[in-house]
Each structure stands twice: as C-alpha cells, then as structure tokens.
Amino acid sequence: xxxxxxxxxxxxxxxxxxxxxxxxxxxxxxxxxxxxxxxxxxxxxxxxxxxxxxxxxxxxxxxxxxxxxxxxxxxxxxxxxxxxxxxxxxxxxxxxxxxxxxxxxxxxxxxxxxxxxxxxxxxxxxxxxxxxxxxxxxxxxxxxxxxxxxxxxxxxxxxxxxxxxxxxxxxxxxxxxxxxxxxxxxxxxxxxxxxxxxxxxxxxxxxxxxxxxxxxxxxxxxxxxxxxxxxxxxxxxxxxxxxxxxxxxxxxxxxxxxxxxxxxxxxxxxxxxxxxxxxxxxxxxxxxxxxxxxxxxxxxxxxxxxxxxxxxxxxxxxxxxxxxxxxxxxxxxxxxxxxxxxxxxxxxxxxxxxxxxxxxxxxxxxxxxxxxxxxxxxxxxxxxxxxxxxxxxxxxxxxxxxxxxxxxxxxxxxxxxxxxxxxxxxxxxxxxxxxxxxxxxxxxxxxxxxxxxxxxxxxxxxxxxxxxxxxxxxxxxxxxxxxxxxxxxxxxxxxxxxxxxxxxxxxxxxxxxxxxxxxxxxxx
Numbered sequence: 420x421x422x423x424x425x426x427x428x429x430x431x432x433x434x435x436x437x438x439x440x441x442x443x444x445x446x447x448x449x450x451x452x453x454x455x456x457x458x459x460x461x462x463x464x465x466x467x468x469x470x471x472x473x474x475x476x477x478x479x480x481x482x483x484x485x486x487x488x489x490x491x492x493x494x495x496x497x498x499x500x501x502x503x504x505x506x507x508x509x510x511x512x513x514x515x516x517x518x519x520x521x522x523x524x525x526x527x528x529x530x531x532x533x534x535x536x537x538x539x540x541x542x543x544x545x546x547x548x549x550x551x552x553x554x555x556x557x558x559x560x561x562x563x564x565x566x567x568x569x570x571x572x573x574x575x576x577x578x579x580x581x582x583x584x585x586x587x588x589x590x591x592x593x594x595x596x597x598x599x600x601x602x603x604x605x606x607x608x609x610x611x612x613x614x615x616x617x618x619x620x621x622x623x624x625x626x627x628x629x630x631x632x633x634x635x636x637x638x639x640x641x642x643x644x645x646x647x648x649x650x651x652x653x654x655x656x657x658x659x660x661x662x663x664x665x666x667x668x669x670x671x672x673x674x675x676x677x678x679x680x681x682x683x684x685x686x687x688x689x690x691x692x693x694x695x696x697x698x699x700x701x702x703x704x705x706x707x708x709x710x711x712x713x714x715x716x717x718x719x720x721x722x723x724x725x726x727x728x729x730x731x732x733x734x735x736x737x738x739x740x741x742x743x744x745x746x747x748x749x750x751x752x753x754x755x756x757x758x759x760x761x762x763x764x765x766x767x768x769x770x771x772x773x774x775x776x777x778x779x780x781x782x783x784x785x786x787x788x789x790x791x792x793x794x795x796x797x798x799x800x801x802x803x804x805x806x807x808x809x810x811x812x813x814x815x816x817x818x819x820x821x822x823x824x825x826x827x828x829x830x831x832x833x834x835x836x837x838x839x840x841x842x843x844x845x846x847x848x849x850x851x852x853x854x855x856x857x858x859x860x861x862x863x864x865x866x867x868x869x870x871x872x873x874x875x876x877x878x879x880x881x882x883x884x885x886x887x888x889x890x891x892x893x894x895x896x897x898x899x900x901x902x903x904x905x906x907x908x909x910x911x912x913x914x915x916x917x918x919x920x921x922x923x924x925x926x927x928x929x930x931x932x933x934x935x936x937x938x939x940x941x942x943x
Contacts (some may be wrong), residue, residue, distance in 0.1 A: 469492075469494060469496075469525055469528060469533060470525065470528070471525050471526060471527065471528055473524065473525045474522065474523070474524050474557075475492045475498075475522070475523065475524075475525060475535070476492070476520060476521070476522050477490040477491050477492035477493070477498060477520070477521060477523075477535075478490065478491050478518065478519070478520055478521075479515055479516070479517050479518065479519050479520075479521060480517065481517065482502070482513070482516070482517055486501055486502055486503075487499040487500075487501065487502075488500050488501070488502055488505060488515075490521060490523075490535060492533070492535075494533060496531060496532060496533050497531070497532055497533070498532075498533040498534075498535055499532065499533070499534060499535065500521065500523055500534075500535040500536065501536065504523070504535075504536055504537045505521070507661070508661070508662040509645060509646075509647060509661070509662065509690060510645065521535075523535035523536055523537055524536055524537070524557060537558070537604070549575065549576045549578060549607065549610065549615065550610055552606075552607045553607035553608075553609070553610035553615075556606065558604040558605065558606055558622050559575050559576065559604070559605055559606075559607060559617075560575065560602055560603070560604055560605075561573040561574060561575035561580055561582075561602065561603065561604075561605050561617055562574050562575070562600075562601070562602045563582075563598045563599050563600065563601055563602075563603070564599070564600075565599060566595045566596055566598065566599055569581075569583065569584070570582050570583040570584045570585075570586070570587075571583075571584070571587060571595070571598065571599075573605070573615075573617055575605070575615070575617070578615055579615070580605075580615040580616070580617045581614070581615070581616055581617065582605065582616075582617045582618060582619060583618075585620070586608075586617075586618040586619060586620040586621070587619050587620065588619070588620060588623070589620055589623045589624060589627065589659075589663065589665055590649050590650070590657065590659065590665060591650075603619050604619065604622055605617035605618060605619050605622060606618050606619075606621045606622045606625075608621070623662070623663040624663075624707070626661075626662075626663040626664075627663040627664040627665070627707060628702075628707060630660065630661055630663060630664045631664060631698070631702075631707060631708065631710070632702075634695050634698065634710065635698050635702075635708075638695065638697075638698055641694045641695065641696065641716065642694070642695045643692060643693070643694055643695075643717065644660045644661070644666075644692070644693060644694075644695060644712070645660070645661075645690065645691070645692050646658035646659055646660040646661075646666060646690070646691060646693065646712070647659050647662075647688065647689070647690050647691075648685055648686065648687050648688060648689045648690075648691065649665075649687065650687060651681055651682055651685060651686070651687060652681075653670075653681070654669065654670050654681075655667055655668050655669040655670050655672075655681065656668045656673075656681060656685050658691065658693070658712055660710070664707075664710065665707075665710070666693075666695075666709075666710035666711070666712050667709065667710065667711055667712065668685075668691075668693060668711075668712045668713070668714065669711065672696070672711075672712065672713035672714060672715055672716070673685070673714050673715065674714065674715055674753065674754065675715050675718070675720060675721055675722075675753065675754025675755075676740075676750060676753040676754045676755075676756065677740050677741060677748065677750070677756060679740070679741070691714065692717060693712040693713060693714050693716075693717060694712065694713050694716040694717050695710060695711070695712060696711050696712065696713045696716055697709075697710075697711040698710055698711070699711070715754075720754070721752060721753070721754035721755050722754070722755065722792050722795050723792075725755055725790065725792050725797075726790070726792055728752070728755075729751055729755070729787055729790070729797075730787070731787050731788070731789065731790055732786070732787060732788075733786070733787055734784055734785070734786050734787075734804060735751050735784070735785060735786075735787065736751075736782060736783075736784060736785075737749035737750060737751050737757070737782070737783055737784075737785045737799065738750045738780065738781070738782055739777050739778065739779055739780060739781040739782075739783065740756060740779070741779075742773045742774060742777065742779065743773070744772065745760065745761055746758050746759050746760040746761045746763075746764075746773060747759045747764075747773040747777050749783065749785055749799055751785075755797075756797075757785070757787070757790075757796070757797035757798060757799040758796070758797070758798060758799060759773075759777075759785060759799045759800065759801055760798065761773060763788070763798075763799070763800035763801060763802055763803065764776055764777070764801045764802060765801065765802050765841075766802045766805060766807050766808055766809070766841055767808060767840055767841020767842070768841070776801075783801060784801075784804050785799040785800060785801060785804070786799065786800045786803040786804055787799060788800050788803065808839070808840070808841045808842055809841075809842070809878060809881050812842055812876060812878070812883070813876055813878070815839070816838055816842070816873050816876065816883065817873065818873050818874065818875060818876060819872065819873065820872070820873050821870060821871070821872050821873075821888065822838060822870075822871055822872075822873070823868055823869070823870050823871075824836040824837060824838055824844070824868065824869060824871055824885070825837050825865070825866055825867070825868050826863055826864060826865045826866065826867050826868070826869065827843060827865060828865065829860065829863060829864050829865065830903070831848070831902070832845070832847065832848055832898075832899040832900075832902035832903050833845050833846050833847040833848040833849075833850070833851060833899050833903065834846045834848075834851060834863045834869070835903075836869065836871065836885060838883070842883070843883070844871075844873070844882075844883030844884065844885040845882070845883070845884060845885060845899070845900060845903045846863070846869065846871055846885040846886065846887075847884075847886070847896040847899035847900060847903075848899045849896045849898075849899055850886050850887055850890055850896055851863050853887075853890055854887050854890070870887075870888070871885040871886065871887065872885065872886050872887065872888050873885060874886045880904070882903075882904065884900060
C-alpha cells in the first residue's frame with residue numbers, strides 16, 4: 420500500500436485576511452443577486468396587478484401608421500389604444516400627439532399585450548363587465564336598435580338595454596329616429612338580469628364638466644372652440660361644444676354688423692368656430708355654469724380702421740338695414756353702420772317718416788357728415804349729395820317777379836303752389852277770396868294754374884309768400900300766413916330779422932309782412 424505523503428500547511432496573517440475577504444466578496448455578491456431577484460419578483464407582481472376594467476394613465480410614446488397607438492403605462496408588457504378612440508367626434512381628427520397623457524380602461528389582457536380603450540365593449544370585456552360597469556361607473560358601448568314613445572331600445576354586451584328620450588342628449592332631441600343604427604357610449608344607471616337602464620346624458624355631463632373646468636382655467640386667454648348649432652331662437656343660437664358641452668351664442672355676438680334675423684347667418688347643424696367670452700354660474704350647483712360664445716370676437720373690429728376706410732366728407736354707397744321713426748340706418752360695409760336722420764333725407768320734401776322715400780335693402784348714395792370711432796357712431800346724409808335748391812331761390816324767384824304756378828294743395832289758410840321742384844309758396848286765402856270771391860275753391864284747387872307775384876322770401880324758414888298783382892297785403896293775409904307757419908311746424912318770423920321790405924322804400928305802404936305780423940301780435 421502506498422504511503423500517504425504528509426503535507427504541512429502554514430498559515431500566515433496575509434493568508435487569513437485573504438481567506439476572510441473571499442467570503443465577504445461572495446456574501447456581497449449573493450446579496451446583490453438576491454436584490455435583483457426580488458426586484459424581478461416585484462416587477463412580475465406589478466404586471467399581474469393590471470386587470471381588465473382598470474382605469475390607467477399613460478404617455479403616448481408612438482403613433483404608428485397603422486391603427487395602433489402605443490402607450491407607456493409603467494408596464495413591461497406593451498399597451499396599445501386604437502386611433503379611433505382618440506378622434507374628435509366632430510372633425511374626426513386626432514386629439515392627441517406623442518408625449519401627451521391619456522386615460523383609458525384596460526379592456527383586454529394577454530401574456531404579451533394590454534389593450535386600452537375609452538370604454539368597455541362586449542367584444543373585449545368579460546362576461547361580468549356590464550355589471551362591473553354599473554358598479555364602478557365605467558362607460559359601455561351600446562347600439563341603438565329602435566325608438567319608441569318612451570325612449571330608445573339598445574343592445575350592449577349581448578343584452579338588451581333601454582335609454583329614456585331625455586337621457587340621450589344634454590339638449591332636447593327633435594328627431595329621435597336619427598339615432599337608430601348608431602353606436603354611442605352610455606353609463607349603466609341600473610342593472611339586473613331582466614333589465615338594464617342606460618344613460619348617455621350622464622356621461623356627456625361628466626365630460627362637459629371636465630371640458631368646462633379646462634375652459635374656465637384658460638378664460639382670460641379667450642379659448643377658441645368648435646361647436647355645432649343645435650337650435651336657433653330669435654335672440655341667439657344654442658351650440659354643442661365637443662359633443663358634450665352646451666353653450667349659447669347671443670345674436671349681438673354673431674357679427675359686427677346689425678343682425679335682424681339670426682337664421683340669415685346660421686343654420687341648425689352648421690359647425691362654427693367661436694371664442695369663449697364668459698362663463699357664469701356656480702360649479703358646485705346642480706346645473707353647469709353658462710358658457711357664452713362670440714363669433715365676431717374671432718374677427719378684426721372694422722371700426723379700428725374706419726377713419727382710414729371712410730374719411731369724413733366723402734360720398735359712399737350704403738345699404739339701408741333698419742328704419743326708425745327718427746331716421747334710417749345704412750351699412751357702408753359689414754359692421755359699419757351710420758344714421759341718416761330724417762332731417763337729412765331731402766331738401767325739397769318734408770319727410771315725416773323714412774318709409775316715404777326709403778325701403779329696407781335700398782342701395783343709396785350718402786355723404787359722411789360726422790364720425791366717432793370710439794362710440795362707433797356716424798352721421799350720414801342723403802340730401803347733402805345734391806345742392807340745396809334754396810341757395811338760388813333768391814336769384815330765380817326775386818321779390819316782385821311774376822310766375823305761372825300750379826296749385827299743389829288747397830288748405831284752409833290758402834293754396835300751396837309749386838314754383839319748381841322742392842320750392843313752394845303760399846297764396847293766402849284772403850287773396851283768393853278777393854280775386855275769386857267765395858267760390859275761390861273752383862278756381863284754386865289742384866291742378867289749376869295761377870299767375871302770381873312773389874311778395875316775400877325767407878331763407879331761414881324756407882317760406883315764400885305769394886300774391887296777386889295789384890292786391891295789397893292785409894290782416895287776413897297775415898293771419899293765413901301765421902296759420903301756414905304753424906301747420907308746417909315753423910314759428911312766426913321775428914319782426915327784426917325775418918322778412919325784409921318788398922322794396923327799397925321805407926314808407927308805411929311798403930312795410931314787410933314781418934312788421935305787419937308784429938303789429939297784429941301787439942294788438943292781440
């Protein structure tokens with residue numbers, strides 16, 4: 420038998436330290452490996468914590484060219500959501516981009532993927548998902564199969580459901596049949612094996628409140644929104660924003676110009692872009708605050724450049740938009756209106772109401788007399804386009820000249836005669852009686868013509884006194900003229916600055932009519 424060789428082992432301090440260090444390194448390595456293992460176990464545990472029906476929040480990391488959008492929800496298993504769940508209902512455009520945050524529900528879970536959606540669908544949900552949706556308040560997708568007097572018959576997750584008419588929209592539905600055959604998201608209000616009561620209005624109001632809070636936070640910036648006209652009233656239009664939030668557009672906010680009928684500018688079903696100008700109400704109240712919109716706030720105010728576009732004194736084409744007892748409003752361009760006062764309508768005719776010479780929609784030439792851009796007011800004139808015929812009356816119809824005139828009207832105080840268009844004079848009744856006797860009406864009624872003499876002209880009151888050749892003025896003539904002035908809205912001429920003498924002589928026989936009227940007043 421072979422002998423075992425004897426070995427002697429010598430221990431040194433360095434060898435002992437090296438031996439101890441080797442154990443320390445190995446122990447440290449084992450701790451690191453165990454930590455990694457534990458971390459892996461925790462990660463695996465987190466993955467298993469995601470369940471169908473859970474609401475999760477994630478960040479969009481990629482929008483592919485296909486139907487899928489990849490979302491990071493903190494899971495090692497890829498999560499995707501369909502593009503159609505991120506489309507705007509009205510424009511059918513994506514409302515999210517890479518880097519945006521989304522909230523959705525897990526509707527399908529496999530070993531290697533998680534599928535997200537905005538709502539639960541019978542195609543991907545568990546058999547108990549409808550009941551879970553009722554208990555948790557999750558939305559479900561249902562199809563409208565029919566409509567009756569009470570509401571809509573629905574089908575969801577293989578079960579029949581019902582939605583009352585008042586619970587389909589947040590506004591009154593005028594044509595219920597238009598919803599048949601379409602799919603919508605609903606909340607489950609009550610659930611049993613025999614009956615399932617759904618509400619779309621409750622879901623819309625939930626979305627509306629979220630939208631409203633966002634708008635309120637950005638109200639100072641005047642957020643721009645897109646909405647659909649749902650109804651028209653005489654005083655404005657109801658607008659549905661993003662399919663959930665009701666807002667109101669007042670008729671005064673439709674255009675800078677005057678809007679007589681809102682239906683001339685808008686129609687039901689029309690999509691508009693408007694600015695949110697006000698939000699009033701209490702968020703804690705049962706009813707949502709009121710949202711006010713403005714269309715014209717999205718445009719430039721035409722009054723900002725009105726002085727450059729329409730200099731004062733210029734002549735412009737204008738359209739008659741409104742008639743009032745005191746005048747007519749005319750539009751020079753959309754948003755720019757001015758007033759044609761009744762006194763600025765004619766030189767030759769006393770206009771009592773605008774309808775006598777104007778009608779809505781008429782295109783007329785006007786002169787801009789005055790403008791205040793700050794008050795957004797301007798004064799226009801029709802008659803200023805033409806020359807005042809009274810400027811040359813003194814030349815064409817001199818005192819003492821004879822004319823053959825037509826009788827326009829026969830009044831109790833005399834005959835009003837036309838010298839030319841826009842220029843009339845009075846032939847007093849006293850003179851007619853002296854000339855024709857008590858039967859003067861036969862000879863001085865329209866359309867008779869008479870030979871007369873101009874007795875006096877007053878430029879201020881634009882009145883002319885006529886008479887017959889050879890007849891002198893008397894008290895009867897003076898009284899007739901006073902009555903004529905009163906009927907035309909004029910006061911009696913002043914004794915010092917009205918009618919002048921009919922000749923250069925200052926003899927008593929040639930006193931002016933004004934002097935005679937003054938004497939008559941003193942006697943009274």
